[in-house]
Amino acid sequence: MIPISILVPAYNEEETIVDNVKSLLYLNYPEFEVVVIxxxxxxxxxxxxxxxxxLKxxxxxxxxxxxxxxxKGVYRNLDIPNLVVVDKENGGKADALNAGINVSRYPVFAxxxxxxxxxxxSLVRVIMPFIEDKETVAVGGIVRIANGSKIRRGLIQKVDLPKSRIALFQIIEYLRAFLTGRMGWDALNSLLIVSGAFGAFRKDVAIEVGGYTTGTIGEDMEIIVRLHKFMRKQKESIKLNLFRIRFAGLRLQRI
Incomplete structure (x- = not known):
């Protein structure tokens, strides 16, 4: 398996960050690191x-x-060798991801x-397209709603539907946007976004195109557009694989 670096940009996340990092450390994969920025x-x-x-x-x-x-600093615990915490000055999500790329050790980052x-x-499934096709430079996941599901210590114990009608309609919208819609665009080799909620990239190519662009609210779409342009110059194309992840709530979603 190809080693993976998981990049987690965090801004004012004190309520959930510890449980979420613990859940990432429990992922089933032979070699990976979690880089929290x-x-x-x-x-x-x-x-x-x-x-x-x-951490020290x-x-x-x-x-x-x-x-x-x-x-400003890098923090580690030698007893948790695959966890790195980076403290930096505020620059936005794109800037945080670029800092994570700089610190990361592995050839693929998520x-x-x-x-x-x-x-x-998730990591086992996201890495397979990179192994099966050397031209793959980006892989995206299907984002799903976790409202109504039982979550304990950052892990989903039971999957269920939410009681809120708004959340139910949001589930339908996510199926359209993250599954059927993107499968259709991918069939035309015209997919213009891999969701920032979870996407994996070849690090060398991401660096070659200049990483994430700061000063934009759509950094996940913007980097895919540049990857399309770059890879077509190389006479290759972006390959996409879809699989499931779950989203922790409606806080950052459109309602």
Missing amino acids: NDGSKDNTLEKLIESFE LIDQPVRTLLKTQKI SIDADSILETD
């Missing part, structure tokens, strides 16, 4: 992580593969939202 949070996000995982500030050089806001919950076999 604290993007200048104004709450206790960093302090919660340091306390819960007994270390002297770790960071390669400047992509330009980012200043990195970017996720701090409030996304991955199914335990």
Whole structure:
């Protein structure tokens, strides 16, 4: 299996960040790292992580593969070797992801939202297109609603439907947007977005196109457009594989 770096940009996520990081550390995959990027949070996000995982500030050089806001520190616990926490000045989600790319060790990275919950076999499924087809540069997941499901310590214990009608309609919309809609665009080789909730990329190609562009609210779409342009110049095309993940709530969703 190809090793994977999971990049988790976090801004003011003190309420959920610890449980979500624990759930990522429980994923079923032979070799991966979780890189949490604290993007200048104004709450206790960093302090919660340091306390819960007994992290220590270390002297770790960071390669400047992509330009980012200043990195103030890198934290680790030698007993949890696949967890890295990066503290940096605020620069937005795209800048945080670029910082995560700079710190990451592995050839494939997966970017996720701090409030996304991955199914335990997600990494196994997301890596398969990269193994099966060397031209694959990006893989996206199907985002689903977790409202109504029983979640304990960041892991889904039971899948169920929400009672709210708004949330039920949101489930239908997500099936349209993240499953049928994107499968249709992919069939035309015209897919223009891999959701920021969970998408995996070849790191070398992402760096080649300049990483994520700051100053835009659609960094997940913008990088895919540049990847299309770059790969077509290379006479290759972006390959997409769809699989399931679950989203932790409606807080960041359209209603």
